[in-house]
Amino acid sequence: MPVDCRELVEAISIIANERNVQVTMKQATKGSLVCAASAFAGGILLGPVGLAVGSAAGGLMAYKMTSGKFRPLADVLINDLTDRQKEQLVRRVNNAVAEFAISDLAILLPMLMNNASIQEAVLKTAISFVSNELRVQVIQ
Known part of the structure; x- marks a missing residue:
């Protein structure tokens, strides 16, 4: 049967x-790009401390962008x-x-x-x- x-x-x-x-639907890629770009910008502007600040800010922005899209x-x-x-x-x-x-x-x-x-x-x-x-x- x-x-x-x-x-x-x-x-x-x-x-x-x-x-x-x-x-x-491609949200994880967007989030990781935002996070990486923020870390890069922070590192360029503020050095090692900027990496940490940029990563944290990028992570929060990525969370906000992708929230509810999974x-x-x-x-x-x-x-x-x-x-x-x-x-x-x-x-x-x-x-x-x-x-x-x-x-x-x-x-x-x-x-x-x-x-x-x-x-x-x-x-x-x-x-x-x-x-x-x-x-x-x-x-x-």
Whole structure:
């Protein structure tokens, strides 16, 4: 009995929530650039003390810029993937767990919820898929 694609995506979402995996749309890069630029400017203007002051100020600015712009991976999986992308994800997950000798996708769901090795393989596959398909950064 094959498992509904939606059920498997929901199971992956549960695991992603448990591990608090977040997705950002290029916000981490912006934040790190602001932080680095502030540290550099502080170092040029005030020397070693300026590095510390610039880093702290840049960190606060980066926090303010990126606050609230990170989303849970589970939310992205459920709401942002098209049906075609969800089917592709299910195929990739099926390929990723093939080494665990799971012959039927219906057996995968109970094993997924109870086996840490399978959870890790499935989560890595989902992270890789979302990173490549949606061009987002994933933060674990």
